[in-house]
Amino acid sequence: MIGRLRGTLISKQPPWLLVEVGGVGYELEAPMSTIYDLPALGKEVILLTHHSVKEDGVALYGFQHESERALFRNLLKVSGIGAKIALAVLSGVSVNDFARLVQAGDVVALTKIPGIGKKTAERIVVELRDRVGVLGASLPGTSAPSVTPLDPAGEAAVALQQLGYKSVEVARLVQKVAAAGDSVESIIRKALRAALGN
Numbered sequence: 001m002i003g004r005l006r007g008t009l010i011s012k013q014p015p016w017l018l019v020e021v022g023g024v025g026y027e028l029e030a031p032m033s034t035i036y037d038l039p040a041l042g043k044e045v046i047l048l049t050h051h052s053v054k055e056d057g058v059a060l061y062g063f064q065h066e067s068e069r070a071l072f073r074n075l076l077k078v079s080g081i082g083a084k085i086a087l088a089v090l091s092g093v094s095v096n097d098f099a100r101l102v103q104a105g106d107v108v109a110l111t112k113i114p115g116i117g118k119k120t121a122e123r124i125v126v127e128l129r130d131r132v133g134v135l136g137a138s139l140p141g142t143s144a145p146s147v148t149p150l151d152p153a154g155e156a157a158v159a160l161q162q163l164g165y166k167s168v169e170v171a172r173l174v175q176k177v178a179a180a181g182d183s184v185e186s187i188i189r190k191a192l193r194a195a196l197g198n
Contacts, residue, residue, distance in 0.1 A: 002026075002051040002060060009038060009045045014159035014188065015087060017062055019045060028062035029083070031072075031090030032159075032192070036185050037064050052083065059083065067095045071132070078120075078127050085115040088163045092192050099132035112196045114164030153178045156187035165195070 005028075007021035014035050017028045028049065039045055047062035048069045061083065063069040068090055075086040089098060092113045101109050102125055110121035153174050160170045170191075177190035 002049050004046070004048055005062070006044070006046045009041055009043055012038060012041060013155070014184065015091075015162055017047075019047065019062070026060060028060045029087060030062040031068065031087045032092075032163075032185070032188055033068055033090050033094065034062060034064045036189065061087070063090075065095075071095050071098065074128055074131055075124075078124055080120050080123060084164065085113075085120075088114045089116070091163055091188075092196055102128050102132045105129070109196075114195075152182055152184045152187055155184040156191065159184065159188055160191055169195070 005019050005021055005026055007019045007026070009017065010020050010025060011018035012035065014032060015029045017030050017035070017038070019026050019028065028047065030047070034047070047064060048066060049063070050061040050069055050072060052059045052061070061069075061072065063072065072083075072086045072090060075081050075089060076083065093101070105125050107118060107121040107125060110116055110124060111118055116124070156178070157170045157174050160173065165173070173191040173194055174187060177194055178187045182190075
């Protein structure tokens with residue numbers, strides 16, 4: 001099993017990353033909480049990983065902090081939640097905020113996260129309430145890299161659709177929050193906050 005990677009960040013196209021380690025390029029999916037904190041392309045990066053092997057394929061997921069990986073793994077244990085929804089959770093809310101929502105039993109707030117309906121939110125509360133308290137610890141800041149892509153609004157829209165948002169909603173969110181000079185990560189972060197009503 002692959003538990004950690006240390007290498008050079010080659011590509012960053014949310015939610016996908018390409019990290020070269022010893023001449024081998026590893027493709028990983030990562031939540032926006034991790035992508036916000038990544039260094040510039042060509043720099044060294046260290047990622048904790050979750051290696052998933054299933055009948056239909058192999059997947060690798062990357063995280064900068066153990067609390068994120070722990071929450072991801074706990075979410076996968078909840079009936080009806082797969083990797084895509086688990087990544088959407090981590091992209092839409094911090095580990096500490098998620099723990100607070102679960103402990104408070106706030107089903108309404110949880111359903112604002114893409115892919116989580118009322119029944120799934122209720123299952124999350126029941127199955128994770130006793131476990132989320134130990135996940136928390138400290139979270140990193142969410143400063144976006146200063147490099148501005150050529151078409152940040154377009155890249156942000158693609159990333160939001162991959163996180164589970166409908167194209168019509170994505171267009172509305174991006175148009176509402178995007179400002180001149182914003183990076184992809186900045187637009188995505190603002191769009192997620194707007195979608196969750198923050």
